[in-house]
Amino acid sequence: MNRLFRKSLYACCLALLIGLSGAWLQPAEARTSFKVGYIGPLTGGNSSIGLGARNAAELAIMEHNINPEAKYYFELVSLDDECKPNIGVQAATKMAADKNILGAVTHYCSAVALGTVDVYHRFGLPVIVYGAVHPDITYAHNYPEVLRIIGTLINQNQVSSKFMLSQGYKRFAVISDTTDYGKSHKEFFTKYISEGGGEILAEFGVTADQQDFTVELTKIKSLNPEVVYFAGLYPQGVRVRAQMEKLGVNAQFQGVSGVKSDAFITGLGPELAEGCLSFLEGSPLEKLPKGEEFMRAYTARGFKNAPDTMAPFAYVAMTQILEAVEKVGPDRKKIARNLRAIQGEDTLIGKVSYDDHGQNSEPYVSKYVVQDGKWLVWEDSDYASGKRSLKK
Amino acid sequence: MDLLLQYCLNGLMLGMMYALVAVGFTLFFGVLDVIVFSHGDTVMIGSFAGLATYWWLHSTYPGLPAGWAVLLVLLAAAATVALLGIIVADAMIVPLRKGPALNTLLATMMLGTVLRESIRLFFPDGSNPQTFPALLPGWSWRGGNLILRFDNLVLFCGGALIIFLVHMIINRTRLGMAIRAVAQDEEAARIMGVNFRFVVLATFALGSAVAAFAGVMNGMYYSEINFSVGLLLGAIGFSAAVIGGLGNIYGAILGGFIFAFLQTIGAVAIPFASAYKDVFAFGAVILIMAWRPTGLIAEPSSQRV
Amino acid sequence: MSRAAAIFSGPLGCILPAFLLLAWSGFFLTAEDQTSILLSLLSLAGFLLAAVRLGWVNILREAIAVQERLWDACLITIMLALMILFREDHYNLFLLGTIMAYATAVLGLNVQLGYAGVLNFSCASFFGVGGYTAALLLSGTDLPPLLALPLGGAVAALTGCVLLLPVLRTSGHYAALVTMAFALLFRVFLDVSEWFGGPQGIPVAPLTIAGLDFSQGILWGDAEFSFYLKYDLLLLLVLCLAYSITRRLERSWIGLALDAVRSDEVASACFGIHIRRWKITAFTLGNFLSGLAGALYAMMLAYISPANFTFADSLLFLSILLLGGIGNIQGVLVATVLVVIVPEKFQVIQEYRYLIYSALVLLMIVFRPVGLLPRKPRAYTGSPA
Amino acid sequence: MNPLLICTGLTMRFGGLTALDNLYLEAREGEVLGLVGPNGSGKTTLFNVLTGIYRPSAGKITFAGENITSGTPQEIHRRGIARTFQRSRLCLDLSVFDNIMIGNHTALRLDFFHNILRRRAFCRDYELWRDKAAEMLRALNPSLVSRMFRPVGDLSMIDRRRVENSRALVRRPRHPRLHDPSAGMTHDETRQLMDEITASRMGGDRLTVILIEHEMEVIRRSTSHCVVLNFGRKLCEGDYAGVVADPRVQEAYLGKELE
Numbered sequence A: 001m002n003r004l005f006r007k008s009l010y011a012c013c014l015a016l017l018i019g020l021s022g023a024w025l026q027p028a029e030a031r032t033s034f035k036v037g038y039i040g041p042l043t044g045g046n047s048s049i050g051l052g053a054r055n056a057a058e059l060a061i062m063e064h065n066i067n068p069e070a071k072y073y074f075e076l077v078s079l080d081d082e083c084k085p086n087i088g089v090q091a092a093t094k095m096a097a098d099k100n101i102l103g104a105v106t107h108y109c110s111a112v113a114l115g116t117v118d119v120y121h122r123f124g125l126p127v128i129v130y131g132a133v134h135p136d137i138t139y140a141h142n143y144p145e146v147l148r149i150i151g152t153l154i155n156q157n158q159v160s161s162k163f164m165l166s167q168g169y170k171r172f173a174v175i176s177d178t179t180d181y182g183k184s185h186k187e188f189f190t191k192y193i194s195e196g197g198g199e200i201l202a203e204f205g206v207t208a209d210q211q212d213f214t215v216e217l218t219k220i221k222s223l224n225p226e227v228v229y230f231a232g233l234y235p236q237g238v239r240v241r242a243q244m245e246k247l248g249v250n251a252q253f254q255g256v257s258g259v260k261s262d263a264f265i266t267g268l269g270p271e272l273a274e275g276c277l278s279f280l281e282g283s284p285l286e287k288l289p290k291g292e293e294f295m296r297a298y299t300a301r302g303f304k305n306a307p308d309t310m311a312p313f314a315y316v317a318m319t320q321i322l323e324a325v326e327k328v329g330p331d332r333k334k335i336a337r338n339l340r341a342i343q344g345e346d347t348l349i350g351k352v353s354y355d356d357h358g359q360n361s362e363p364y365v366s367k368y369v370v371q372d373g374k375w376l377v378w379e380d381s382d383y384a385s386g387k388r389s390l391k392k
Numbered sequence B: 001m002d003l004l005l006q007y008c009l010n011g012l013m014l015g016m017m018y019a020l021v022a023v024g025f026t027l028f029f030g031v032l033d034v035i036v037f038s039h040g041d042t043v044m045i046g047s048f049a050g051l052a053t054y055w056w057l058h059s060t061y062p063g064l065p066a067g068w069a070v071l072l073v074l075l076a077a078a079a080t081v082a083l084l085g086i087i088v089a090d091a092m093i094v095p096l097r098k099g100p101a102l103n104t105l106l107a108t109m110m111l112g113t114v115l116r117e118s119i120r121l122f123f124p125d126g127s128n129p130q131t132f133p134a135l136l137p138g139w140s141w142r143g144g145n146l147i148l149r150f151d152n153l154v155l156f157c158g159g160a161l162i163i164f165l166v167h168m169i170i171n172r173t174r175l176g177m178a179i180r181a182v183a184q185d186e187e188a189a190r191i192m193g194v195n196f197r198f199v200v201l202a203t204f205a206l207g208s209a210v211a212a213f214a215g216v217m218n219g220m221y222y223s224e225i226n227f228s229v230g231l232l233l234g235a236i237g238f239s240a241a242v243i244g245g246l247g248n249i250y251g252a253i254l255g256g257f258i259f260a261f262l263q264t265i266g267a268v269a270i271p272f273a274s275a276y277k278d279v280f281a282f283g284a285v286i287l288i289m290a291w292r293p294t295g296l297i298a299e300p301s302s303q304r305v
Numbered sequence C: 001m002s003r004a005a006a007i008f009s010g011p012l013g014c015i016l017p018a019f020l021l022l023a024w025s026g027f028f029l030t031a032e033d034q035t036s037i038l039l040s041l042l043s044l045a046g047f048l049l050a051a052v053r054l055g056w057v058n059i060l061r062e063a064i065a066v067q068e069r070l071w072d073a074c075l076i077t078i079m080l081a082l083m084i085l086f087r088e089d090h091y092n093l094f095l096l097g098t099i100m101a102y103a104t105a106v107l108g109l110n111v112q113l114g115y116a117g118v119l120n121f122s123c124a125s126f127f128g129v130g131g132y133t134a135a136l137l138l139s140g141t142d143l144p145p146l147l148a149l150p151l152g153g154a155v156a157a158l159t160g161c162v163l164l165l166p167v168l169r170t171s172g173h174y175a176a177l178v179t180m181a182f183a184l185l186f187r188v189f190l191d192v193s194e195w196f197g198g199p200q201g202i203p204v205a206p207l208t209i210a211g212l213d214f215s216q217g218i219l220w221g222d223a224e225f226s227f228y229l230k231y232d233l234l235l236l237l238v239l240c241l242a243y244s245i246t247r248r249l250e251r252s253w254i255g256l257a258l259d260a261v262r263s264d265e266v267a268s269a270c271f272g273i274h275i276r277r278w279k280i281t282a283f284t285l286g287n288f289l290s291g292l293a294g295a296l297y298a299m300m301l302a303y304i305s306p307a308n309f310t311f312a313d314s315l316l317f318l319s320i321l322l323l324g325g326i327g328n329i330q331g332v333l334v335a336t337v338l339v340v341i342v343p344e345k346f347q348v349i350q351e352y353r354y355l356i357y358s359a360l361v362l363l364m365i366v367f368r369p370v371g372l373l374p375r376k377p378r379a380y381t382g383s384p385a
Numbered sequence D: 001m002n003p004l005l006i007c008t009g010l011t012m013r014f015g016g017l018t019a020l021d022n023l024y025l026e027a028r029e030g031e032v033l034g035l036v037g038p039n040g041s042g043k044t045t046l047f048n049v050l051t052g053i054y055r056p057s058a059g060k061i062t063f064a065g066e067n068i069t070s071g072t073p074q075e076i077h078r079r080g081i082a083r084t085f086q087r088s089r090l091c092l093d094l095s096v097f098d099n100i101m102i103g104n105h106t107a108l109r110l111d112f113f114h115n116i117l118r119r120r121a122f123c124r125d126y127e128l129w130r131d132k133a134a135e136m137l138r139a140l141n142p143s144l145v146s147r148m149f150r151p152v153g154d155l156s157m158i159d160r161r162r163v164e165n166s167r168a169l170v171r172r173p174r175h176p177r178l179h180d181p182s183a184g185m186t187h188d189e190t191r192q193l194m195d196e197i198t199a200s201r202m203g204g205d206r207l208t209v210i211l212i213e214h215e216m217e218v219i220r221r222s223t224s225h226c227v228v229l230n231f232g233r234k235l236c237e238g239d240y241a242g243v244v245a246d247p248r249v250q251e252a253y254l255g256k257e258l259e
Helices: A002-024 A047-066 A085-097 A110-123 A153-166 A180-195 A214-223 A234-246 A262-268 A291-300 A311-328 A332-340 B002-032 B039-060 B066-096 B101-122 B150-172 B174-184 B186-191 B196-222 B229-244 B249-269 B274-291 C002-008 C012-030 C034-053 C056-066 C068-085 C090-116 C123-140 C145-169 C172-192 C228-250 C253-263 C265-270 C275-301 C311-324 C329-345 C350-367 D043-050 D073-078 D096-103 D112-117 D119-140 D142-146 D157-169 D187-202 D216-222 D240-245 D247-254
Strands: A033-040 A073-080 A101-106 A127-129 A146-148 A171-177 A199-206 A227-231 A252-254 A277-281 A345-347 A350-352 A365-371 A374-377 B140-143 B146-149 C218-220 C223-225 D003-014 D017-028 D032-036 D058-063 D081-083 D175-179 D209-212 D225-230 D233-238
Touching (some): A033 A085, A033 A311, A047 A291, A085 A101, A085 A110, A085 C090, A085 C275, A101 A110, A101 A332, A110 A180, A127 A311, A146 A332, A171 A214, A180 A199, A180 A227, A199 A214, A214 A234, A214 B002, A214 B249, A234 A252, A252 A277, A262 A374, A311 A332, A311 A345, B002 B039, B002 B146, B002 B150, B002 B174, B039 B066, B066 B196, B066 C350, B101 C311, B101 C350, B146 B150, B150 B174, B150 B196, B174 B186, B186 B196, B249 B274, C002 C056, C012 C090, C012 C329, C034 C329, C056 C068, C068 C228, C090 C253, C123 C145, C123 C275, C145 C172, C145 C275, C228 C253, C228 C275, C228 C329, C228 D112, C253 C275, C265 C275, C265 D073, C311 C329, C311 C350, D017 D043, D017 D058, D017 D233, D032 D043, D073 D081, D081 D157, D096 D119, D096 D157, D112 D119, D119 D142, D225 D247
Parallel strands (some): A033 A073, A033 A101, A101 A127, A171 A227, A227 A252, D032 D225, D175 D209
Antiparallel strands (some): A277 A365, A345 A350, A365 A374, C218 C223, D003 D017, D003 D058
8 A cells, every 4th residue: 555655656756857847848949939920710600711811821931931041930829819809808918918929910800809909009019900800990099019901891881882882772771790890881881872872771780699680681571672781790691691582582692891701602502692792802812913822832731721711911911020020120119110111012912001000001892792602703703794693 | 461470480480499499408307307408509419410411412312302301311310319319318417417406507518518619620611600401492482571481381390290299209108108207206117117217318319309300490491500509599498498397398389489489579679779689588588587486387396395 | 654744734734835836836837838838737637646645635634724824825925926926927917817806706606606505607797797897987987996896896796686586586497597598698788789889898997096007017127017917916805805705704604504595495494594685695795706806807808898708608607616616615716727727828729628628527527526625514713623 | 281382274285185174283382292194194284384384275373372374484483483304404515513503593693794704703602602512412412522513414314313303402492393203213213312302301491392203102102192183184182092092093094994
């Protein structure tokens, strides 16, 4: 009995020793190594976009690290914001508080980004927002650390409302989720539609995890609109579109940037998704001069997930951060200043210039339509050429 | 008028779905006096099992008639989920009965998370919404704003049939008699030669199979399934079973329809903020509990002093 | 062995384990790479296992029981030492703060569920009521900010009164439903309401006491200490207060009455115990503590949203209580530390953390339903009679 | 001796079942009243009605001249009625001392100030009660004193009954009711226990006890007066010998002989 005790005691002491000593053995590094960060939705309903963007950021780092001329070696720290503001703020605090992290590419969800910009400012971490489009993320303050590579939803709704009116639509019903993302989409869309002479028949707020939309859609049906405008993210977009069909709401489905995801089409199936519209900042990959090259590089790395919509933005943002560090060294303030100075840089997504709020002022909004199970740029689709037509 | 009728139809479909979930809750409670909170996620597993079966059928026998496909999808989903129910009951619920009821409740809540996360992580592309195939013909009849769809009608009647079958099993078969006996007095039933373990497992198989049907029905009704529906569906099913009065199947059905009714009323009657409908529905549940602390169709309390 | 036992039943029996604990946690919190985290966790587990098998735990338990004040002082010293150690490390200080806020809230839940047996599946909601109260009071009114703390607790307790009638009338699963429905309702309500910032959440103004701004770092010579240090100190104070109140409560006739209510309502009633009175007391006091903790947590977080206070978070609080051992306030502390820190440290399992966490809790309920440190019979004066 | 407790026309219905049917019962000051009857004859229901757990469908209960018919259990307890339960209802996870103090609840100071803030005063208060409880236990079984802070669940059956009886008697009630004090115990244990109860009765106080007991031997030894219940009605009453000899009682217990 006593021997057993003694044996177990020795074993434990040994384990403790090994544990503690193993911890102090750090792998040696050849080049000076720094960390950069990524935060986005890696789990939950929006993870398909977040994972694609994370991979793109990683790709940028990999390409940098194999470049023999690079002075520094980078490591990626990626955190999950689950598209929830509170988790996002925690992740941002964690990242910003870590002094070894020099910059970060962050957030797809506007709700999260709105909460975290204060954190980045407080700790002085330079970030480039790659996918969140709420205007207040850059325009509500003047934080030198916060930049955004994607356009704002103001711009998006200007383009989309003008387009819809030009297609001859006049009567709109609006469903928006109750996040600031959905709310401000609704705000700007209704504003531009009314200015352009269209009519908003009804507005509905829905929660971000709502399953059943039949009540809202039944009301909408009785109003007989030409277009159902949905401001939210794709998981709800799928449900709204599917239930429109079930209830025989025969109106055109118009989504916002949050709907433009391949998962929207997988969720609906090609028949139901056919003809759905969406609008998104930037040009599609295949339209970009370096798009194909990027796709090839992405596939060559063997990432598990598809790049999805936001990958090019995250890639460019990460590249910019790495280049800034190479130029000015590991100093957060200088990096932020250096990033702000970028004007007219030719990148994968086209020209990038940051204005005095750190907003990329050269946003281009593309119009998309689903044709045969794929998002196509409007101009290339059968719809634009008149072979097929949207619902009237 | 036709608008009102449409609301009623939507509400009825929703109610049928909730009722099917609530029946499971109440069955389990009747037999073992436990709440199996993961039941909502069992429903979700049912719809994913149905989807997987469909994919398999579709790739192996592309020309299969839709009727057969529906039947096979249902059977496969029911079998998978019934098996899951049996395993859960045998490995977890029965051993946990010795401890306080809270432990079972918490453990099944955790089990629900485990199921949900497993689908999200291990089902192909499970974190995204999935299309559920339209297995039934989409014929519909329109009158004004009213649309009456053939597939919804079939689903509703199917649900009603399932409930009727459960009713028959409980009231007309030997198994049902054993279930009722165990529900009333477990010890006495054991002494009278009822195989307790068999009855418990059979009940879990039955309740879970009903859940599988609810899952497939959910998929066909919304044409879309996702991993996260379980938690809310579980909460609603539990609420429905409780407002009806736990252990009472008819109470559960009533509760399901009441909850759907409350949600619909909440959305229709509060026009300025239909998003408040769940606040309204759950608030009403709390009020009902304050008014009738043991549910609407309450069992006489038989606490021995 | 007996000589060792004699030595360790004295002050050394408290001080040495406390020192070991401090050393280990300091190391663990600073560990960066995954292997060292894993190894240090494994070594802790091995050490604890040995401690249980060799009877060290019992020695420690007796040493603590005899010298309770000393042990309390040791624990406070550990916390203070960790704060000083991490004075510039925002993130670890934030984690320490989170632990203390959660522990305070779970102490409240313990009064409700552990003592009086009042089921509460909406602990996180009351935590949230406190947080939102603080947010609105600090930004909307000119009240002295420190007042937002007790007011957060008071508003949470008042909100709880809305549920009193159904909570008192129902029991068992029916009572579980009432609080569960409230948790779901609360979340949806915050999500859709315009006044409380919607799903977006709202920023919380920092606490200022007598001109001392809690969101500013502390300048000490050349070094700048993290502003979290201030919140941590305040949280430590609150936690100590809450801990001491719950402990005294347990060791009193009130605690006895609460236990009687939980254990057997009918028998208690026959001995003149007012079931309702004690249930109301426990429910309200518990909600007050949760709300108080929530208010302070919100200020520390500087930004709160409905997603902080979901049904899943209520489950988290409940599972902390269950993990520690229902009714044992020392268990609450241990379990909170584990539940908050361990997932944070394992970035590898990031995607799988919910799965692993819920599976572990599930296994624990099945195989050790009494929790890590099961509650002992009441000792009114602290030391066993 | 005037009756301390009088029930008139006491009726209790559960749905269609009549558990007590127009019952008249009186218990005189200082006597031990034995309550006997076959299973389901309404003894337990009577206890529950008397202690306020059930509210009677009809009838009136008077205790020491006051009407206590619709009092809550708490109010009735405060008038000096205490009870034990058929199935032991001790709080098994609480200590022996805790359980006894539950019976002492109405004598304890329960304000927040005393319990939480003035710990020193509380400790004095506590030590007082601890000594009293120890004294009580010592009289029953000295070995219980050292186990006063162990969970009741660790005790043997007879010790549990002792604790339960102490819990009922600690407040020195005027009118304790004991329900099946011998359940689950051997004959010897039962005798010992009854001696203890009788001893505590003889200890100067004039307790009025109603005793439900299935063990006829216990009834014979302990009671001065018996009431036999059947189907919620009083079958007969009198002293033990008279009751046992009554053919109606034999019939109720054994069934009617076939002609």
